[in-house]
Amino acid sequence: MEQIKVLIVDDEYLIRNLIRKRINWEEQDMTIVGEASDAHEALNMVDTLRPDIVFTDICMPFIDGIEFSRMVTEKHPAIKIVIITGHDEFEFARRSIKLGIADFILKPIHAAELLNVTERLKKKIQEERTRKQEFEKLKEELRQSLPFLREKFLNRWILQRLSASEILEEQSFFNLPFTEGNLLRIAVLELSLTTPEQTQEQNLLLSMDGRKRVEAFFSGSPESVVFMDNKNQIVVITDVRGRDVAVDCELLKKDLIHSLKCFVCIGVGNRHSSLRDIPIGYREACRALNYKTFVGKNQVVCYEDVVESGEQQYRSNPELLEELHFYISAGAAEKAAAVLKEILRFPFSEVSQMRLAAMDIIAQCQNIEAEQKINGGDTLNKDTLAAVLLSDNLPDIQKKLEAHIAALSGSINAKNSTKAGYLIERVKDFLNKNLSSPDLSLVNTAAAFFVSPGHLGRLFKKATGQTFVEYLTDIRIKRAEILLKTTELKGYQVGDEVGIADPHYFCILFKKKTGKSVNEYRKGTKCNA
Known part of the structure; x- marks a missing residue:
């Protein structure tokens, strides 16, 4: 940050010299850029040197310090003025605070007081400079962002029915060349490559080239605005006074086909006199553009030609x-x-x-x-x-x-059923492999397959006729039956193996499902053997 510039104004050389030598100005990150012995001389130096701080005596010939301060602050309000005054002049000087005086120093001038004043002013000036730099930075960022913000507003305008006051405010900010009451018309252009396979990059480059061409075509028409909509289509809003937009679009279409070697379809909306009707004109142009399905590529389609006049015209809902x-x-x-x-x-x-x-x-x-x-x-x-x-x-x-x-x-x-069936089979396999885990539940199973518990529960019910818990309980009990038949594991050990750690609960659940206690079931299987 550059040094703070100081100007000393006093008709006495000794006072000026005293102020100069009382403190080390370099240590204060300040430099004395000039001295003046009267207000006339000082005013010229203020205009030339643009100091940040002016120290001025209150009593000077021709123009006193108060009047001088008033003249400086009117022309340069950012300059900080410090009044040098004696005790007998202090009350008079204090009344000048309405002029924007930054501070006062009493004679005789002491180094400590001068340091206090300069420290306060330095801090204030540095804060102001920082704010100014931040403000300038924000202004530059806004300037760079202006095209994006303008495009964003234009897209909002064509999609929403904004209030008249909002339109006028934004129109003024972005300097849009439209006036309420004049007839406006919207054209929407869709460009596509002639090759069957098109990459996203190729389409993007084509749109960018196309936009430049369209902007160049309408460059001689200051009442026209060209931008891209959210569907990567080129949109033109133009004042129709003295021009036939449909004819312009035919000429533009030929130019784009010739220069970019691409297909060009253009939809043109009806004329509208209210700025609030721009969304209607845009929808009309888009509908006319959609009519390319019937009329083929490389066509200009006007909405008025697609929809014959009638008492009620169809509008999308x-x-x-x-x-x-x-x-x-x-x-x-x-x-x-x-x-x-x-x-x-x-x-x-x-x-x-x-x-x-x-x-x-x-x-x-x-x-x-x-x-x-x-x-x-x-x-x-x-x-x-x-x-x-x-x-x-x-x-x-x-x-x-x-x-x-x-x-x-x-x-x-059919697609969803196939997808759901595959998911359920994977879940069933997952349950069988993790059956011994007591933490097995709908929530953690759904998390393992990155689906919501509610969705998985509905799919399970539809596929198996059972809830998730019912299905899980059934396969646990079936596994327990197999273990009781084929191993010597005790009842509580079987419960652990199938993920039911509570022996009492396992026994109750087993009997509820099979109609027999664990011991009865095991004895029955041994008798049969």
């Missing part, structure tokens, strides 16, 4: 779609079919709207197939899509979608 997703993932075909009917209960006015609803449902199925790693889903989806395209009435579309959901739910159930 996220809650119902999420509920559908849950029931299909759980393999609950009947409940999923009920939710499907609820989704398709919308009063459609056009076939295109029914197809949009069907696409929402098929998209959920595609997501589930990816999550559950279901093979063969592509063929199923293509067949269903083809059926939807060929159907011109809701009953046919609903029938095809119900069959689609039933098939997917069945695949998930």
Whole structure:
């Protein structure tokens, strides 16, 4: 941290010299950068030298120390001013505290008092410098983080219906070029490589290159904003005054195909005049983009062309779609079919709207197939899509979608059953190998297989018809029967071998399960032998 700069202002040379020599300024990590004999000279030096501390006499010709201090603090509020005053002037000087005077020194000047003042001021200045450095560091971090924060807000904006005040505040902070009342339109671009196999790295690089190209394309339009959404799609929000966004997108598509050698699909939402309707425009653009399934790759699809005008236009119901997703993932075909009917209960006015609803449902199925790693889903989806395209009435579309959901739910159930059966067999083997452990329980067995006790208990009941404890008790008693038949172990020793350390409890449990006491059972087996 640089040395603290000190300026001495006094019309008496002896006082200035006394202040200079009273203490070792270097040891205080301070340096005297100048001296002035009057306020006029001092004001010029303050502007030039920018001292941290000014020692000034209160009684000087032309301009006194109080007026001089006022002029300095008005222009340079960070400078610390120390008034040098005599006893007879002290009350007058103390009234100047409202000017922001940092401290006072009484004449005659003593080294101890001067040291106390400089120590206090040094500590205060260093604290202020540290705070300033931290503040500057935070400002720099904020500056570096600004693009990320801007992108984060834009993604929140397109997904949530924010309040008008929140939008205006964030818009001002991030300097977004939009005005309430002007027509805005959103385009969503999806880029994909032409090769069938694509790595995550290749897709990421393609998106980055594509974004740069899109930003360059719209660089001459200050009323446009380009960013990436959470699905790694490129989003453009633009003011439509004086431009045809659909035409722009056709030109942009050709440029991207030519320069990046990739497939390009662009969905364009309707025009909206309220900043709060941006999420609606984004959803429209995404739905138009999803229509690529019907129209093929390298297309620009406008929402207004997909959904013909009608009294009620279809809009996705996220809650119902999420509920559908849950029931299909759980393999609950009947409940999923009920939710499907609820989704398709919308009063459609056009076939295109029914197809949009069907696409929402098929998209959920595609997501589930990816999550559950279901093979063969592509063929199923293509067949269903083809059926939807060929159907011109809701009953046919609903029938095809119900069959689609039933098939997917069945695949998930089959997969889960196989997985559950394998787990139960492993657990049974684990129990047999650890049967002598008295600590064997549902909790520690579940922990050994990294599943929850509740889940394991339900699987056990479904697979064996018994609770976990019932099954464990049965195999322990069966093992005990074998030991009683084949060894000379005493009853309590048999109990230890099967994990029941309490002899009394073992005897009670054995008789309850077999109808005989341990001794009766052993005698019976010997008689039979």
